[in-house]
Amino acid sequence: NAGVTQTPKFQVLKTGQSMTLQCAQDMNHNSMYWYRQDPGMGLRLIYYSASEGTTDKGEVPNGYNVSRLNKREFSLRLESAAPSQTSVYFCASTEIPGVGHFGPGTRLLVL
Amino acid sequence: GQQVMQIPQYQHVQEGEDFTTYCNSSTTLSNIQWYKQRPGGHPVFLIQLVKSGEVKKQKRLTFQFGEAKKNSSLHITATQTTDVGTYFCAGWAGSYQLTFGKGTKLSVIP
Numbered sequence: 173n174a175g176v177t178q179t180p181k182f183q184v185l186k187t188g189q190s191m192t193l194q195c196a197q198d199m200n201h202n203s204m205y206w207y208r209q210d211p212g213m214g215l216r217l218i219y220y221s222a223s224e225g226t227t228d229k230g231e232v233p234n235g236y237n238v239s240r241l242n243k244r245e246f247s248l249r250l251e252s253a254a255p256s257q258t259s260v261y262f263c264a265s266t267e268i269p270g271v272g273h274f275g276p277g278t279r280l281l282v283l
Numbered sequence: 284g285q286q287v288m289q290i291p292q293y294q295h296v297q298e299g300e301d302f303t304t305y306c307n308s309s310t311t312l313s314n315i316q317w318y319k320q321r322p323g324g325h326p327v328f329l330i331q332l333v334k335s336g337e338v339k340k341q342k343r344l345t346f347q348f349g350e351a352k353k354n355s356s357l358h359i360t361a362t363q364t365t366d367v368g369t370y371f372c373a374g375w376a377g378s379y380q381l382t383f384g385k386g387t388k389l390s391v392i393p
Contacts, residue, residue: 203379212292214385215326215371220301222379229382231284269313269375274325
C-alpha cells in the first residue's frame, strides 16, 4: 500500500507558467483534498472532492482548478502561476468523518 | 464557516519540560484529531477523540476533548528532542471539510 502519492516532489515555475499537481490514493477513499501550507498559516483548504464526480471550493480556491479524474486520482492545476502561489501543497484522502491521510507534499517555487 | 483556533503558535522548551497546546472550535465537533508534522515532512495522524470529556494517552502524550466538544488539548510530559515538530488539531463539524488549526510549532532545547 503506497497510501497517498504526489508528483512532482519539487517544482520551480516562472510567473505565468502553468502546471498540474498529481495526487493518487490506493485506500479506496471517497473524499480527497488539496491543502496549501505557508509559514504561520497552517493548512488551508484549496479544493476538495467529497466523492467521485464532485468538487467544491475550500478556503483559498482563487487561481486553482481541480479535476477528480476517478476515485483514485485528484489533480490540482495552476493555470497562470503567481509568486503568491509559492507554497507546499499537500493532498489528502479520507472517509468522512475519518482520519486524513496525507501525501508527502509538493514544494513549489514561483519566480 | 467553521474555525479552529490553536495556541500557542510557537513554544520553545528545555528538554524535560512539559508542553501543552490548546485547540478551540467555533462550532461543536463530531470528533477532533491531532496530527504531528516533523520538519520537512507531512502531517501524520496521532489520535482521534470522539466522546465528550474523553481523555486518551499515548506514552508521554495526553489528549483531552472538552465536555462541550468544542475544545481540546495535547499535553506532552518531559519533552524529548524527538518531540520536535508542529502539532495540529483538526475537526469535522458535520461538513465535508476537515478544518485544521494553524498548529503549534514545538522546539526542544537539548
